[in-house]
Amino acid sequence: QKEVEQNSGPLSVPEGAIASLNCTYSDRGSQSFFWYRQYSGKSPELIMSIYSNGDKEDGRFTAQLNKASQYVSLLIRDSQPSDSATYLCAVVHSGGGADGLTFGKGTHLIIQP
Amino acid sequence: DTAVSQTPKYLVTQMGNDKSIKCEQNLGHDTMYWYKQDSKKFLKIMFSYNNKELIINETVPNRFSPKSPDKAHLNLHINSLELGDSAVYFCASSLFSYEQYFGPGTRLTVT
Numbered sequence: 001q002k003e004v005e006q007n008s009g010p011l012s013v014p015e016g017a018i019a020s021l022n023c024t025y026s027d028r029g030s031q032s033f034f035w036y037r038q039y040s041g042k043s044p045e046l047i048m049s050i051y052s053n054g055d056k057e058d059g060r061f062t063a064q065l066n067k068a069s070q071y072v073s074l075l076i077r078d079s080q081p082s083d084s085a086t087y088l089c090a091v092v093h094s095g096g097g098a099d100g101l102t103f104g105k106g107t108h109l110i111i112q113p
Numbered sequence: 114d115t116a117v118s119q120t121p122k123y124l125v126t127q128m129g130n131d132k133s134i135k136c137e138q139n140l141g142h143d144t145m146y147w148y149k150q151d152s153k154k155f156l157k158i159m160f161s162y163n164n165k166e167l168i169i170n171e172t173v174p175n176r177f178s179p180k181s182p183d184k185a186h187l188n189l190h191i192n193s194l195e196l197g198d199s200a201v202y203f204c205a206s207s208l209f210s211y212e213q214y215f216g217p218g219t220r221l222t223v224t
Contacts, residue, residue, distance in 0.1 A: 034212065041217050100158030106154060
């Protein structure tokens with residue numbers, strides 16, 4: 001059974017600091033990895049995708065993938081109050097075909113002004 | 114120009130009724146999905162569909178059925194609604210199995 005694990009939090013980080021969010025997954029066949037942000041009452045919004053081992057940076061966000069350890073992380077630099085949301089880690093098993101995302105239960109991030 | 118749209122945004126209905134939720138995407142994607150987010154905010158895949166295959170999550174009751182009139186639309190039909198069907202339903206789309214983009218969601222309340 002494919003599982004994605006996240007610490008549910010809440011994770012409280014002071015404004016301007018680095019927020020570090022972690023995720024582990026059980027299926028070694030997983031090939032695609034995503035981070036979504038979801039504000040209360042809104043739909044999930046894609047913020048990062050990563051497909052190969054290493055780091056991927058996009059603005060204040062850095063995704064890190066380690067397939068050997070089955071571990072994905074998201075770093076948010078210079079955290080802002082607007083970053084307060086639930087962050088969902090998601091994994092796709094296959095490299096093609098109509099395969100849905102397996103989500104973790106999300107980490108609730110609070111940025112303290 | 115909304116990328117993935119759903120209607121209705123809210124749906125309140127009684128147990129035993131049959132209802133449909135519509136989804137449309139204008140991104141030119143070839144794969145569409147339905148997800149259910151329950152009261153504990155856990156998001157779970159229900160169906161994924163492209164023009165070659167329909168993948169059904171085995172936990173989804175057969176009262177739920179997706180119907181795709183064309184590549185840009187994937188509607189969700191629900192028969193004999195039950196209290197436990199109350200949730201937020203999200204449609205999503207992607208090109209192949211890469212980044213998925215979500216619609217705004219439909220909050221279904223069964224009374």
